[in-house]
Amino acid sequence: MGERFRLPKLGVAMVMSVRKAPALPLIFLLMIHRVSSADWGVSYSHSNICALKNSSVIMSCTYTYPTGYQIMKVFWTNTKEKKAKYEEFPDLSEDPAYSQRLQYLGDEQQNCTIRLSHVTHKDSHMYYFRFTTNVTEGKWVGNPGVSLTVTDLQVESPERVTEGDSVRLTCKSSCTLTDRATFIWYRNSQPLTERRDTNNQLLLQSVRTEDAGRYSCALHGHTFISPDVHLSVTYAPKSVSVSINGSAEIVEGDSVTLICSSDSNPPALNFSWFKENQSSAVGSGQSFSVLQSGRFYCEAHNQNGSQRSDAVTVTVPHRSSWRVVFGVTVACGALVILIIILFVIKKQRCQSEDLRVKQTVNCRPPEDSYTTHEDPSLSV
Ligand SMILES: *[C@@H]1O[C@H](CO)[C@@H](O)[C@H](O)[C@H]1NC(C)=O
Ligand SMILES: *[C@@H]1O[C@H](CO)[C@@H](O)[C@H](O)[C@H]1NC(C)=O
Ligand SMILES: *[C@@H]1O[C@H](CO)[C@@H](O)[C@H](O)[C@H]1NC(C)=O
Numbered sequence: 001m002g003e004r005f006r007l008p009k010l011g012v013a014m015v016m017s018v019r020k021a022p023a024l025p026l027i028f029l030l031m032i033h034r035v036s037s038a039d040w041g042v043s044y045s046h047s048n049i050c051a052l053k054n055s056s057v058i059m060s061c062t063y064t065y066p067t068g069y070q071i072m073k074v075f076w077t078n079t080k081e082k083k084a085k086y087e088e089f090p091d092l093s094e095d096p097a098y099s100q101r102l103q104y105l106g107d108e109q110q111n112c113t114i115r116l117s118h119v120t121h122k123d124s125h126m127y128y129f130r131f132t133t134n135v136t137e138g139k140w141v142g143n144p145g146v147s148l149t150v151t152d153l154q155v156e157s158p159e160r161v162t163e164g165d166s167v168r169l170t171c172k173s174s175c176t177l178t179d180r181a182t183f184i185w186y187r188n189s190q191p192l193t194e195r196r197d198t199n200n201q202l203l204l205q206s207v208r209t210e211d212a213g214r215y216s217c218a219l220h221g222h223t224f225i226s227p228d229v230h231l232s233v234t235y236a237p238k239s240v241s242v243s244i245n246g247s248a249e250i251v252e253g254d255s256v257t258l259i260c261s262s263d264s265n266p267p268a269l270n271f272s273w274f275k276e277n278q279s280s281a282v283g284s285g286q287s288f289s290v291l292q293s294g295r296f297y298c299e300a301h302n303q304n305g306s307q308r309s310d311a312v313t314v315t316v317p318h319r320s321s322w323r324v325v326f327g328v329t330v331a332c333g334a335l336v337i338l339i340i341i342l343f344v345i346k347k348q349r350c351q352s353e354d355l356r357v358k359q360t361v362n363c364r365p366p367e368d369s370y371t372t373h374e375d376p377s378l379s380v
């Protein structure tokens with residue numbers, strides 16, 4: 001706004017102070033000053049600007065002043081109130097926080113456009129254009145100024161979606177972006193080429209497992225990218241299968257362990273085991289010990305549903321099987337042969353002429369047996 005001053009010296013300069021100087025004799029002022037206050041002014045094409053972090057902001061601005069003045073200084077400031085009466089407003093181009101990023105695009109006649117680049121959240125405040133002339137009272141600050149709000153982008157998305165459902169992801173900014181920009185979406189840092197978005201929303205219809213991933217969004221032509229948001233796709237168990245743990249060599253008397261595996265999200269933790277042609281489950285848990293032969297299948301469950309596997313045939317050997325019979329037969333046969341061999345060796349040694357050999361073997365006296373049973377001539 002215009003400045004207060006002690007007494008009217010220059011008519012034109014007084015006009016700009018009218019609104020702030022109610023104590024002055026208003027009628028008197030209007031009578032002697034024909035110049036309209038519209039001759040002093042600053043206008044901005046946007047009074048509210050919403051800009052994306054790290055982007056460049058252009059504050060378009062024009063200003064007017066009556067003829068008979070010479071512009072001395074044009075600059076932008078961040079306050080409409082001076083700290084002290086005789087102090088000038090702070091010039092942002094002399095502020096180290098702005099000097100490197102501020103570029104005056106206007107002129108010293110009427111254009112006061114400025115560009116501020118690499119905006120940060122700290123830049124979110126009011127901006128005012130200020131100009132001074134060769135006349136002490138001929139100064140102006142363009143109030144109300146330009147309000148700048150710097151925003152970042154955030155993806156809004158549910159944490160998880162069930163396969164086949166639809167989901168809408170939103171690229172959120174804290175204010176409505178002034179520049180009508182095109183949104184770009186990324187999944188796992190790769191731009192999504194399929195254009196499935198409207199405004200700042202990405203619609204995923206009939207979600208597939210491939211749609212799971214880290215999503216982020218950006219604005220076309222801007223460097224800022226939102227943080228990632230993870231979208232998980234849940235689904236009922238798929239590819240449910242049964243495998244036999246360990247080797248296929250089943251040792252007699254052992255049980256067979258079957259393992260149920262599936263692809264599911266959230267992971268299936270509930271498994272049921274069935275024997276074909278039996279309605280009730282024969283077991284539960286991811287692994288199952290089969291003690292009898294048959295055809296078995298498993299069913300994997302999670303919060304989104306269940307699926308069953310194909311059946312596998314399991315043959316468990318019995319104790320009474322031919323293997324056992326064969327083994328026992330072989331063992332008995334071997335024992336019999338051994339006994340026969342031992343008996344033959346003993347007999348041979350007893351018939352030997354060598355008395356020492358005979359003594360090592362516990363032979364029965366041959367005379368008796370021969371007299372009693374084998375030599376008929378002696379018995380008579
Ligand atoms: C200000 O500049 C204008 C234009 O150059 C000139 O006509 C006027 O006399 C100057 N006023 C003062 C007070 O120096
Ligand atoms: C002011 O200057 C800027 C930058 O040179 C230009 O883009 C803009 O059109 C000008 N505005 C007017 C009203 O002349
Ligand atoms: C900010 O923008 C510049 C280019 O304008 C780019 O080089 C830089 O990486 C950006 N910084 C961030 C944090 O995005």
Ligand SMILES: *[C@@H]1O[C@H](CO)[C@@H](O)[C@H](O)[C@H]1NC(C)=O
Binds near residue numbers: 245257
């Ligand atoms: C599979 O067998 C191995 C040994 O052969 C055992 O350590 C493992 O615990 C078994 N896994 C299941 C799920 O039973």
Ligand SMILES: *[C@@H]1O[C@H](CO)[C@@H](O)[C@H](O)[C@H]1NC(C)=O
Binds near residue numbers: 271
């Ligand atoms: C496993 O799933 C079956 C079938 O849906 C259900 O009856 C049972 O209660 C579940 N068990 C657990 C521990 O969730």
Ligand SMILES: *[C@@H]1O[C@H](CO)[C@@H](O)[C@H](O)[C@H]1NC(C)=O
Binds near residue numbers: 235266
């Ligand atoms: C699928 O499971 C997830 C995780 O438990 C759950 O949030 C979701 O509601 C389930 N969807 C359906 C359709 O049951």
